[in-house]
Amino acid sequence: MELKESSAExxxxxxxxxxxxxxxxxxxxxxxxxPIIGQAYILFRARLAAPYxxxxxxxxxxxxxxxxxxxPFDQIAFSSISLALQYYVEDMQSGQYRLHHGVVSKQPGSxxxxxxxxxxxxxxxxxxxxxxxxxxx
Numbered sequence: 001m002e003l004k005e006s007s008a009e010x011x012x013x014x015x016x017x018x019x020x021x022x023x024x025x026x027x028x029x030x031x032x033x034x035p036i037i038g039q040a041y042i043l044f045r046a047r048l049a050a051p052y053x054x055x056x057x058x059x060x061x062x063x064x065x066x067x068x069x070x071x072p073f074d075q076i077a078f079s080s081i082s083l084a085l086q087y088y089v090e091d092m093q094s095g096q097y098r099l100h101h102g103v104v105s106k107q108p109g110s111x112x113x114x115x116x117x118x119x120x121x122x123x124x125x126x127x128x129x130x131x132x133x134x135x136x137x
Contacts, residue, residue: 029084033102035105041078069089071085102120105121
């Protein structure tokens with residue numbers, strides 16, 4: 001988040017910088033604290049917006065859209081994103097979005113999304129009033 005920028009505006013800007021795509025922010029989705037690195041991740045549900053295109057940004061090697069069943073979780077760069085996507089798939093399957101919060105506990109010296117070297121603690125999920133109506137969201 002930059003100065004004079006809301007968290008939702010920051011999420012839209014980061015999406016532009018990383019994936020060269022415009023998004024319409026729909027709702028907050030998850031907030032994960034990672035104390036070992038002094039960071040918090042606030043993630044939003046969003047919809048691809050006009051001109052409905054995407055490509056790798058300066059700091060991104062590859063961008064691609066996936067059906068939920070095809071998400072390559074072992075290739076996701078960061079634990080917070082991997083967790084959010086896992087919960088998103090669960091929420092889509094249940095037909096009800098939830099708002100997630102938790103603390104990502106990482107083992108010292110572990111990589112950003114190193115399987116088996118992090119876990120989500122103190123996770124809670126609050127059901128929202130927003131049902132999953134369209135699997136394209």
